[in-house]
Amino acid sequence: MLVLAGNVALEDMGFKTAGFAFGRPDEWEPEEVYWGAESVWLGTNLRYSGERDLAKPMGATTMGLIYVNPEGPEGKPDPLAAAQDIRDTFGRMAMNDVETAALIIGGHTFGKTHGNGDADLIGPEPEASPLEQVGLGWTNPNGTGIGNDTVTSGLEVIWTHTPTKWDNSFLEILYGNEWELTTSPAGAYQWKPKDNGWANTAPMAQGDGKTHPSMLTTDLTMRMDRCLLVSKCEHARHWAASPCGEAVPVLSSGCWCRVDASSPAALTTGVVADSCVAPRPCPPRWVAAGLLPVPVPVSPVCGVSPRRARLIAALRSRSICRPQCSHT
Numbered sequence: 001m002l003v004l005a006g007n008v009a010l011e012d013m014g015f016k017t018a019g020f021a022f023g024r025p026d027e028w029e030p031e032e033v034y035w036g037a038e039s040v041w042l043g044t045n046l047r048y049s050g051e052r053d054l055a056k057p058m059g060a061t062t063m064g065l066i067y068v069n070p071e072g073p074e075g076k077p078d079p080l081a082a083a084q085d086i087r088d089t090f091g092r093m094a095m096n097d098v099e100t101a102a103l104i105i106g107g108h109t110f111g112k113t114h115g116n117g118d119a120d121l122i123g124p125e126p127e128a129s130p131l132e133q134v135g136l137g138w139t140n141p142n143g144t145g146i147g148n149d150t151v152t153s154g155l156e157v158i159w160t161h162t163p164t165k166w167d168n169s170f171l172e173i174l175y176g177n178e179w180e181l182t183t184s185p186a187g188a189y190q191w192k193p194k195d196n197g198w199a200n201t202a203p204m205a206q207g208d209g210k211t212h213p214s215m216l217t218t219d220l221t222m223r224m225d226r227c228l229l230v231s232k233c234e235h236a237r238h239w240a241a242s243p244c245g246e247a248v249p250v251l252s253s254g255c256w257c258r259v260d261a262s263s264p265a266a267l268t269t270g271v272v273a274d275s276c277v278a279p280r281p282c283p284p285r286w287v288a289a290g291l292l293p294v295p296v297p298v299s300p301v302c303g304v305s306p307r308r309a310r311l312i313a314a315l316r317s318r319s320i321c322r323p324q325c326s327h328t
Contacts, residue, residue, distance in 0.1 A: 003020075004020070007020050009110075010110070010166075010256070013110055013164050013165055013166050014165055014166035014167075015106070015109075015110075015166040017256065018256070034057070035060075035063060035064075036058060036060075036063045038063040040063065041063060041064040042062055042063060042064055042065070042069070042075070043062070043063040043064075044061065044062050044063065044074060047061075047063075052073075052084065052085075054088050054089075059089050059092045059093065060089065061073070061085045061088070061089055067086075067089050067090070068082065068085045068086055068089050068218060069082075069085070069218075070113075070153070070155060070216040070217060070218050071155070071188055071189045071190075071216070071217055072189065072217040072218070073085050075189070077181055077189040077191075077217045078217070079217050079218070079220040079221040079223070079224045079225070080221070080224050080225060082217055082218050082221045083221050083224075083225035086100060086218060086221060087100070090103070101222055103256070104218070104219070104222065105170055105171060105222075106256065108159045108170055108216075108219060109159065109160060109166060109167070109169070109170045110163055110164065110166075111159075111163055111164075112156075112157060112158040112159070112163055112205065113152070113153050113155040113156060113157040113216075114150040114151055114152040114153060114155075114156065114205075115151055115152070115153055115154040115155045115156040115157075115184040115185060115186035115188055116142070116148055116149055116150065116151065116156045116184070116185050116186070117140065117142030117143065117149055117150075117151040117185055117186060118142060118151075118185070118186065119151055119154045119186035119187060119188075121140070121141050121142060121151075122138055122139070122140055122151055123137065123138055123139035123140070124137060124138070125137045125138060126138070138152075147205050147206035148204050148205050148206050148207065148209070150205070151186055153188070154184060154186035154187065154188040155184050155186070155188045155190050155216065156184035156185055156186065156188075156190070156214070157184075157190055157214040157215065157216060158202040158203070158204075158211060158213060158214060159173070159213055159214070159215065159219070160173060160202065160213055161173075161198070161201040161202050161203070161213065163202070163203065173193075173198065173213050173215075174215060174219060174220075174222065174223060175223065177193040177194065177197045177198065178193070178194040178195075178197075179191040179192065179193060179194060179215060179220060180192060180193075180194045182214075189217060190214050190215065190216060190217070191214060191215045191216070191217065191219075191220060192212055192213075192214050192215075193212060193213065196212070197212070198212050198213050199212050200212070201213065
C-alpha cells in the first residue's frame with residue numbers, strides 16, 4: 001500500500017506513470033534479509049574490500065540506507081567520489097548511467113528531505129525504544145516533532161520551488177546555479193546556491209514560510225561526473241531545455257515501473273513480477289530511440305560488461321511497461 005500511495009501521489013502531481021506493481025516478491029521480514037554484516041547504523045567497514053569493491057550481493061553502500069549515502073561516500077561531501085557508488089548501486093539494479101540519472105531526476109523533482117532540528121535528540125529505533133513506544137520509535141522532541149520540525153535523514157533539502165508538481169525545475173536549478181557547501185540544522189552536509197540564489201522561493205512543508213532550494217552531494221554528481229550526466233553532455237542539455245520535458249518523464253516512469261515490478265530474479269531471468277499492473281502488456285522491448293537528441297556512445301569509462309548488457313537487455317524486454325508522452 002505504501003508503493004500504491006507513492007504511485008498515486010506521482011500521478012496527482014502530474015507525472016505520467018507507466019504502470020504499477022504492488023511491490024516485489026522479496027522477503028520483508030528483517031530476519032530473512034541480508035542487510036550486511038555491520039552492527040551499527042551507517043556502517044560500511046564490512047561490505048567493501050580493496051580500494052572500494054562492494055561485496056556481492058550487496059546493493060546499498062551503507063548499512064541502514066537504501067541506495068547510497070546522499071552526503072557522499074563515508075559522509076564526505078565529494079560529488080565526484082560519489083559517482084562510483086551511484087554507478088555500482090544502480091548498476092546492480094541493471095540501470096545504465098542515463099537511466100540512473102532519469103530516476104534521480106524523477107525522484108528529486110518532488111518533495112523534500114527532513115533534517116530541520118537536532119539529530120542528537122531523536123529517540124532510538126522501534127526495537128530499542130522503551131515499552132510504551134515499542135513499534136513507534138525515533139521520537140522527535142524538536143518543536144512539534146512533525147511538519148517543519150521533522151527530522152529523519154538529517155538532510156533538510158527542498159530541491160525545487162514547485163515540490164508538488166512535475167516540471168523541469170530540478171534540472172533548471174541544478175544547472176542554473178553554482179553551489180556552495182553548507183550543513184543542515186541537523187549537521188548533515190548539503191549544498192545551497194551561491195550568492196543567495198533563488199532566495200525565498202521554495203515553500204516550507206507547512207505554513208507560508210519560504211527558503212532556498214538545496215541539493216544533495218549526489219545531485220551535484222550529475223553536474224561533475226562526465227559519464228553520469230555532465231552539463232556538456234548533449235542529452236543533458238536537451239533534457240534541461242525541453243519545454244514539455246518529454247524525455248525525462250518517459251525514462252523516469254519506465255525506471256520507476258522497473259523498480260516496482262522487478263524481482264531479484266529478474267536480474268538474471270528478466271521475469272516481471274506477477275504484481276505488475278499496466279495499461280497494456282509489457283512490449284517486446286522498451287526503446288528510448290528518439291528521446292535523446294543524439295546517440296550517446298558508451299565510453300570505456302562508462303562502459304558495461306557484455307554480461308551486464310545482456311542482463312539490461314533482458315530486463316528491458318520483459319519488465320518495462322512502455323509509457324506514452326503527451327505533448328500539451
